[in-house]
Amino acid sequence: MTNTSAPVSGTSVPRKSLLARFIGIITSPKETFQAVVAHPQWFGMFALTIIIIAICAAAPLTTEAGQQAQVDNQVAQARNFGVEINDQAYDRMQKQAKFAPYFAAGGVIVASPIFALIFTGILFAVFNAALGGEGTFKQLFSVWVHSGVISTLGQMFTAPMNLIRGTAGSSTNLAVLLPMIDEGSFLGKLLGMIDLFVVWWLIVLAIGLGVLYRRRTQPIAFAFFGIYAIIAIGFAAVMSRLGGTH
Secondary structure (H helix, E strand, O other): OOOOOOOOOOOOOOOOOHHHHHHHHHHOHHHHHHHHHHOOOOHHHHHHHHHHHHHHHHHHHHOHHHHHHHHHHHHHHHHHOOOOOOHHHHHHHHHHHHHHHHHHHHHHHHHHHHHHHHHHHHHHHHHHHHOOOOOOHHHHHHHHHHHHHHHHHHHHHHHHHHHHHOOOOOOOEHHHHOOOOOOOOHHHHHHHHOEHHHHHHHHHHHHHHHHHHOOOHHHHHHHHHHHHHHHHHHHHHHHHHHHHHO
16 A cells, blocks of 8 residues: 555654544544544544434434424335335334334444444455555544544534424435425435535545545545445435336
8 A cells, every 4th residue: 555644653643532533523634533543542432423413313203293204204215115105004103103212312322333343344354455554443443433423413413403393304415405306306316315414424534544544535535425426326216216116
């Protein structure tokens, strides 16, 4: 792997507090990741982000409007895949909706560590095994965890809006920002897959990987955007086709 800068030394880079790292990922990610790589402390940040996301996921579902929005969203998602919800299934969904806050928070708490380990493992295989990088798994896991600050910020932005409006789902995708586009069309589905906070998170993650493996951020970010685009186009094509044949 080609080095573009000197390795980050734990003795030359001062430690940052949990709050400083949280704010730093937003305001100065490269400098913050240098401290994260030199001192890979991940537990406090992981616990903090999971707790915040769990609260933000559950809060809008504590209201009747939020629970109904969740049911409507589930029905819409089923129809996107050509599945029609009958009256019995709809009644069952409404009865289960009162437990939605607990399911949402529990899902975040259970799924977050699993997905973090899976995707860190994939990145470790790519950058260490395939590209010859020298970062440790602990350093890489810490980079992944700290990049999650952006996802947390997205939830902190979306949750109050959903709570006030009694809605569910993302408030920061391009479909929300461009409501004049038919949401059932391919373009509407595609715009719904592109979330501004996901784009920001991918950029920040690319910066963190660039610091850890001493590589330029731009090629890493472009690779992430390419994968994101393929996934978004694929899902949009499938959902628009299934919706159109319903």
